[in-house]
Amino acid sequence: MKIKRILVANRGEIAVRIIKTARKMNIETVAIKTAVEPSAMYLLFADIVFDNTDDDSEIPVFLNIDRIIEIALKTGADAIHPGYGFLAENAYFADKCLDNNIEFIGPSPDAIYKMGNKTIARRLALANKIPMAMGSEGNIKNEEEAVKIAEKIGYPVIIKAASGGGGRGMRIVRKSEDMEKMFIIASREAEKAFNDPSVFIEKYIENPKHIEFQILGDKKGNIIHLGERECSIQRKHQKLLEEAPSPALDDDLREEMGNMAVRLAKAAGYYSAGTVEFLLDSDRNYYFMEMNTRIQVEHPVTEEITGIDLIEQQIRIASGEELKIKQKDVKIHGWAIECRINAEDVQAGFAPDPGKIEKLNLPDDDYIRIDTGVTAGSSIVSSYDSMIAKLIIKGRDRKDTLQKCKLALDKVWIKGVKTTLPFFRMLVRHPKFINGTFTTSFIEKDIEQYYYNSEYEEMLAAWLATKLYIEENLSENSINLDFSESREINPWLLNKRFNQF
Amino acid sequence: MTTDKPKITRLYTLSSQNRKYVFPLPLKNTIKIGKRQYEVKLKHDEKFGTYILWKNRKYPVEVIRSRQNRYEILFNDISYTFTIETPFGYKRMKVLSKQKGKKEKELIKAPMPGKIIDVLVREGSQVLTGEPVVVLEAMKMQNEIQSPVNGTVIKINARPNSTVIKDDILIEIKVEV
Numbered sequence: 001m002k003i004k005r006i007l008v009a010n011r012g013e014i015a016v017r018i019i020k021t022a023r024k025m026n027i028e029t030v031a032i033k034t035a036v037e038p039s040a041m042y043l044l045f046a047d048i049v050f051d052n053t054d055d056d057s058e059i060p061v062f063l064n065i066d067r068i069i070e071i072a073l074k075t076g077a078d079a080i081h082p083g084y085g086f087l088a089e090n091a092y093f094a095d096k097c098l099d100n101n102i103e104f105i106g107p108s109p110d111a112i113y114k115m116g117n118k119t120i121a122r123r124l125a126l127a128n129k130i131p132m133a134m135g136s137e138g139n140i141k142n143e144e145e146a147v148k149i150a151e152k153i154g155y156p157v158i159i160k161a162a163s164g165g166g167g168r169g170m171r172i173v174r175k176s177e178d179m180e181k182m183f184i185i186a187s188r189e190a191e192k193a194f195n196d197p198s199v200f201i202e203k204y205i206e207n208p209k210h211i212e213f214q215i216l217g218d219k220k221g222n223i224i225h226l227g228e229r230e231c232s233i234q235r236k237h238q239k240l241l242e243e244a245p246s247p248a249l250d251d252d253l254r255e256e257m258g259n260m261a262v263r264l265a266k267a268a269g270y271y272s273a274g275t276v277e278f279l280l281d282s283d284r285n286y287y288f289m290e291m292n293t294r295i296q297v298e299h300p301v302t303e304e305i306t307g308i309d310l311i312e313q314q315i316r317i318a319s320g321e322e323l324k325i326k327q328k329d330v331k332i333h334g335w336a337i338e339c340r341i342n343a344e345d346v347q348a349g350f351a352p353d354p355g356k357i358e359k360l361n362l363p364d365d366d367y368i369r370i371d372t373g374v375t376a377g378s379s380i381v382s383s384y385d386s387m388i389a390k391l392i393i394k395g396r397d398r399k400d401t402l403q404k405c406k407l408a409l410d411k412v413w414i415k416g417v418k419t420t421l422p423f424f425r426m427l428v429r430h431p432k433f434i435n436g437t438f439t440t441s442f443i444e445k446d447i448e449q450y451y452y453n454s455e456y457e458e459m460l461a462a463w464l465a466t467k468l469y470i471e472e473n474l475s476e477n478s479i480n481l482d483f484s485e486s487r488e489i490n491p492w493l494l495n496k497r498f499n500q501f
Numbered sequence: 502m503t504t505d506k507p508k509i510t511r512l513y514t515l516s517s518q519n520r521k522y523v524f525p526l527p528l529k530n531t532i533k534i535g536k537r538q539y540e541v542k543l544k545h546d547e548k549f550g551t552y553i554l555w556k557n558r559k560y561p562v563e564v565i566r567s568r569q570n571r572y573e574i575l576f577n578d579i580s581y582t583f584t585i586e587t588p589f590g591y592k593r594m595k596v597l598s599k600q601k602g603k604k605e606k607e608l609i610k611a612p613m614p615g616k617i618i619d620v621l622v623r624e625g626s627q628v629l630t631g632e633p634v635v636v637l638e639a640m641k642m643q644n645e646i647q648s649p650v651n652g653t654v655i656k657i658n659a660r661p662n663s664t665v666i667k668d669d670i671l672i673e674i675k676v677e678v
Binding site: 168185188189192236238345347348349351352358359361382386413414415418419421422451453456457458459460461462463464465466467468469470472473474 | 509512514516520522524526528532534541543548549550553555559560561562563564567570572574575576577578579580581583585612613618619636639640642643644
């Protein structure tokens, strides 16, 4: 079925990203206007804007299955792209789309279900001889069983939510005394987050690298991989920077792991874009972790080094087209890095810092790609994620890319909210990041200071504070001082911004 | 104009990391590095907002908050907190800090707004540095808040399922000496 009109069931940069490709393919798009973000950037790009601002439901519309289906039917959309997050990995939603004769741009409901349930995915991987960390065969019933299995595998172990993802419901346990407590916390967290308290146990791999393979499959059973991305720079399982390829892989290991990813996808009857995640230890052993059945935030780095538009492939596959790209056609050119510029306070443990973006100046160059859903004047709202923009840098090799990244980071100018920029400025100068030996424990263990400031920056800030203090406190009426220089300056407002002077 | 007040000749600007900057008054728009003087310019325009121009480079600046002699400045996306003292105030501060002994009570505050999921200690519990005491959920993430000291829990303000704002005191601990 040829897709003619896509409902984008998402917001922010990914909504913009999907609409751009749909346009290129001459497919119409429908975007949803919400009361939280009535003037969001993604609405400007869509052909049709569905006004949902009077929706008084407690669930955000992007999570409201019935409402999304209703909007698709009302606006005559014949397909839905869920983006990432929200309903992207909801098998029931994918099924509902099909029931209503709407194409779901993603894998089959069955594949989402199988890979979404970690214990089923584990069993499937095991049956297909995909390397995996030792673990429990299925879900753990109670604390006693948890202790027993952990003793058998050997500590440290990790407790994971069967329906989990994104690091929630995960607990690392290093000694048996902690097992009971951690089991209860993990199970409770899993129930709260995923409506499913079931957890399982795996051997915990110390200091691994996070390596994931992008795969693409069509409905006729053709499946290929587009190489790996390394996403080891993460904090509490939230990725901050991703790159492709990985400095840790060579062609042989890439081929071997890629083949494993394809084998697993085949076993799951997978089609559309998907990601098979592995952990890689210091001895170059790799272990299957999980499969993500959606387009991922970090997909641009793969696009930049392969030249393949992943959203376009998703749409083509959903319309039933056969995959035209063969494995041998996939070539990796150069290097790409993505920095997630979020509204977060690096100095306060990456706490979200929502607010209005007062100024936004983003660099523009051949080697820079920026995926964003905001402009100056937009707000980062606490009801959604804190992403401002993805800064994607393309270079000849890793060294060249890092050099370009360093330059580009100094050209990003954001005012109004605190951002992760100082963190990336530190990262591109860190020896362990530069030499490529970093692991997922990098942020926790290898960093002394979470941000970078060049010499004299603190001194200049001190100068400014002193200047303000003089303006406010040492007025000439109260003290005998010569303010010849300051007198030229008009008083300014102190509420976050100054008056022009 | 009064003449009985002592003339202030310089200001001591102290960073939260205890670095000291001394600025002679009147404050100049130049800063000396080595033998050279460099000009500092505070500017504002529509495209960039307020910024400091230093050695041909623009640095974004914002005042986050100011209270009495304390200023929090965002400079090139990094926040700095300064306390500004007159020579007299600086001397007094030094004397006071010598007299002040070690902290006896540690207040564990909410690092960010969120919801209390679990309180892992009771009043009277002995805690060790790094031991989780409260589980706080913020932005859909569960965060374990750990005790920064060894000591005894003397008061618990955090209640499971209650919401807290940043800097709410969750737990009070008597520090072990």
